Amino acid sequence: MIRNFLIYLSQAGWARRLVMALPFARRAARRFVAGDTVEAALYSVGQLNQAGLDATLDLLGEHTADEAAANEARLQIQQLLTRLSQSGLRSGISIKLTQIGLKLDEALCARNLKSILETASTHGLFVRIDMEESACVDATLRLYRGMRAEGFDNVGVVIQAMLYRSDADVMELLAEGARIRLVKGAYMEPPQVAYPHKADVDAAFDRLADLMLHESFAEIRRGANGDWPPVAAIATHDEARIRYVREHAELIGLPKSQFEFQMLYGIRSELQRQLVAEGYQVRVYVPFGQQWYPYFMRRLAERPANVWFLLSNLFKR
Numbered sequence: 001m002i003r004n005f006l007i008y009l010s011q012a013g014w015a016r017r018l019v020m021a022l023p024f025a026r027r028a029a030r031r032f033v034a035g036d037t038v039e040a041a042l043y044s045v046g047q048l049n050q051a052g053l054d055a056t057l058d059l060l061g062e063h064t065a066d067e068a069a070a071n072e073a074r075l076q077i078q079q080l081l082t083r084l085s086q087s088g089l090r091s092g093i094s095i096k097l098t099q100i101g102l103k104l105d106e107a108l109c110a111r112n113l114k115s116i117l118e119t120a121s122t123h124g125l126f127v128r129i130d131m132e133e134s135a136c137v138d139a140t141l142r143l144y145r146g147m148r149a150e151g152f153d154n155v156g157v158v159i160q161a162m163l164y165r166s167d168a169d170v171m172e173l174l175a176e177g178a179r180i181r182l183v184k185g186a187y188m189e190p191p192q193v194a195y196p197h198k199a200d201v202d203a204a205f206d207r208l209a210d211l212m213l214h215e216s217f218a219e220i221r222r223g224a225n226g227d228w229p230p231v232a233a234i235a236t237h238d239e240a241r242i243r244y245v246r247e248h249a250e251l252i253g254l255p256k257s258q259f260e261f262q263m264l265y266g267i268r269s270e271l272q273r274q275l276v277a278e279g280y281q282v283r284v285y286v287p288f289g290q291q292w293y294p295y296f297m298r299r300l301a302e303r304p305a306n307v308w309f310l311l312s313n314l315f316k317r
């Protein structure tokens with residue numbers, strides 16, 4: 001109930017205007033967002049790299065309203081890639097296709113995505129396409145595949161375990177050599193397309209992780225590992241899911257270097273460091289920028305106890 005209400009608020013314009021004007025909400029959002037500027041974001045990535053963690057930077061923004069804003073977002077992402085390359089830090093980027101025009105015009109989005117991949121490719125950087133609500137999945141996969149067909153290999157996708165379709169998507173994508181980030185799914189979806197119960201989402205997550213780990217193993221045999229992040233990126237803070245993946249990787253003899261765990265900036269930081277100390281690869285998703293509202297609300301929705309954290313900031317100076 002609360003989760004659905006918070007996800008609804010994340011998409012409501014009136015709530016965005018209201019919450020973004022509250023200084024204590026901005027302060028609370030800083031727990032999950034590395035800052036407003038590229039400088040602040042690169043500083044955070046530097047700190048993570050020093051602690052042995054890799055990163056993926058996300059310039060916040062989604063559901064852009066018009067073509068000019070979509071093109072402006074594309075330009076800012078290209079500038080970010082250039083700055084990232086100059087910094088020498090260990091990080092790729094993550095992008096949302098609705099930020100660069102997916103909901104306005106698929107052809108516009110394709111042009112913007114291609115320009116971003118060209119810039120990333122020039123700098124030897126990897127771009128992960130985040131997955132948004134279920135209505136975007138077909139178009140997102142179509143655009144991803146279009147870019148692969150044009151020869152880009154520095155691009156990966158995200159699959160949401162909560163969607164019924166994901167078993168089929170993962171099998172097809174693995175057969176195509178895709179690099180996949182597996183997540184549970186952060187959006188409110190109807191029972192026609194997604195598992196309503198957490199236990200089913202968890203079971204699907206383990207099942208899909210199995211498929212991805214087996215493919216990672218097959219990739220070693222083919223000697224096709226490449227320069228980019230591993231085929232399997234397991235993105236969760238759920239210790240039971242992490243334990244399952246660790247045990248399964250060990251069972252099939254998959255080296256720790258052949259897959260990675262991913263977590264969000266500001267969430268389970270100790271666990272991130274503990275996994276690194278145990279020799280696992282861990283990548284942290286580092287969002288930054290001024291469009292923090294929907295991202296922040298999704299983080300509240302994942303753990304309604306975070307609402308108390310938000311309110312506790314009301315009393316901080």
Ligand SMILES: Cc1cc2nc3c(=O)[nH]c(=O)nc-3n(C[C@H](O)[C@H](O)[C@H](O)COP(=O)(O)OP(=O)(O)OC[C@H]3O[C@@H](n4cnc5c(N)ncnc54)[C@H](O)[C@@H]3O)c2cc1C
Pocket residue numbers: 129130131132158160183184185186187235236237238239262263264267268284285298299300302303306
């Ligand atoms: C690197 C990364 C990239 C992602 N990219 C996408 C994407 O492209 N598309 C998409 O739909 N979703 C994405 N997500 C979000 C994902 O779908 C889940 O909503 C999110 O990860 C929470 O689920 P969980 O797997 O951590 O498990 P849960 O069962 O939700 O949480 C397990 C435990 O983790 C901790 N935890 C989880 N979330 C929070 C939080 N917000 N605050 C504090 N503690 C928390 C709690 O201790 C909780 O008990 C991404 C997640 C990660 C880690």
